[in-house]
Amino acid sequence: MSNAVSALQGASFEGFVTVREIGPLGMISLRAKADVTGLEAAFAALGLTLPAHRQMTGTTDKGAGWMSPDEYLILVPYAEVASALASLGQSLEGQHHLAVDVSDARAIFRIEGAKAGQVVQKLGPIDVARLGPNELRRSRAAQVAAAIWVEGEGYTLVCFRSVAAYVMGILKASAANGAELG
Amino acid sequence: MLILECPCCGVMADETELSPGGEAHLKRFGPGSTDQEFEAYMFARKNPKGVHFERWRHAYGCGKWFLAARCTATLEVFGTYPAQVGAPPQDLQDKIKAKRPEWKGFQ
Numbered sequence: 001m002s003n004a005v006s007a008l009q010g011a012s013f014e015g016f017v018t019v020r021e022i023g024p025l026g027m028i029s030l031r032a033k034a035d036v037t038g039l040e041a042a043f044a045a046l047g048l049t050l051p052a053h054r055q056m057t058g059t060t061d062k063g064a065g066w067m068s069p070d071e072y073l074i075l076v077p078y079a080e081v082a083s084a085l086a087s088l089g090q091s092l093e094g095q096h097h098l099a100v101d102v103s104d105a106r107a108i109f110r111i112e113g114a115k116a117g118q119v120v121q122k123l124g125p126i127d128v129a130r131l132g133p134n135e136l137r138r139s140r141a142a143q144v145a146a147a148i149w150v151e152g153e154g155y156t157l158v159c160f161r162s163v164a165a166y167v168m169g170i171l172k173a174s175a176a177n178g179a180e181l182g
Numbered sequence: 183m184l185i186l187e188c189p190c191c192g193v194m195a196d197e198t199e200l201s202p203g204g205e206a207h208l209k210r211f212g213p214g215s216t217d218q219e220f221e222a223y224m225f226a227r228k229n230p231k232g233v234h235f236e237r238w239r240h241a242y243g244c245g246k247w248f249l250a251a252r253c254t255a256t257l258e259v260f261g262t263y264p265a266q267v268g269a270p271p272q273d274l275q276d277k278i279k280a281k282r283p284e285w286k287g288f289q
């Protein structure tokens with residue numbers, strides 16, 4: 001079987017900030033309402049914490065994010081997706097939910113540097129200054145859907161794999177030397 | 183620029199993150215209705231100058247539908263509320279009435 005590779009095979013760009021495509025990263029889309037019985041325990045069984053409204057818990061390598069009133073994004077190492085899905089299925093058995101492996105349907109980027117906020121700010125309507133430390137904001141990056149959160153000295157951006165090259169292109173333009181704001 | 187607060191996720195969503203869904207609170211006339219009722223349901227829409235209730239979808243955010251009350255003349259937003267209601271919440275109606283005394287009320 002062929003090896004799993006990320007959409008852009010780890011492409012990176014050095015401008016006034018660094019843009020890197022990271023991954024492959026295990027991602028599970030879990031559809032379940034917040035009041036589903038055993039939801040918190042299901043997250044705990046994976047070593048995660050159930051994120052509150054519009055929040056993110058854990059890290060990009062292993063974490064969970066609130067995507068909508070009935071959707072969560074679970075991030076685990078790529079090799080652990082199958083076992084995480086099995087664990088979720090067991091924990092939520094009999095409860096109304098849907099868990100799907102979307103690792104290969106998404107692309108994930110890191111935008112790092114002191115002025116990383118400017119790169120994000122230029123791509124869409126996100127009010128970067130008001131973005132909380134553990135807030136996951138779903139919005140758009142230029143013309144495509146994206147989810148963004150702050151982590152360490154930088155931002156993590158998740159988008160669909162089919163638009164990974166487009167997103168890398170706009171991130172490069174936004175992070176190009178000389179394109180700083182102010 | 184139109185900015186609406188999504189009542190499902192609480193984000194102050196910019197117009198470009200939203201998809202418009204037309205007039206809110208339409209009553210559906212399906213099988214068994216008369217031709218006139220069905221035609222009105224399909225095509226007849228209010229087009230007021232002033233207070234208007236609309237459907238919006240937070241397409242680039244949480245993906246949920248919600249409703250908004252807005253003035254078509256000044257673009258003032260009176261408020262947003264969840265879509266699972268048959269009529270605008272009373273407190274919102276009171277607020278609109280206070281701001282627009284000439285408004286004939288929701289019908």
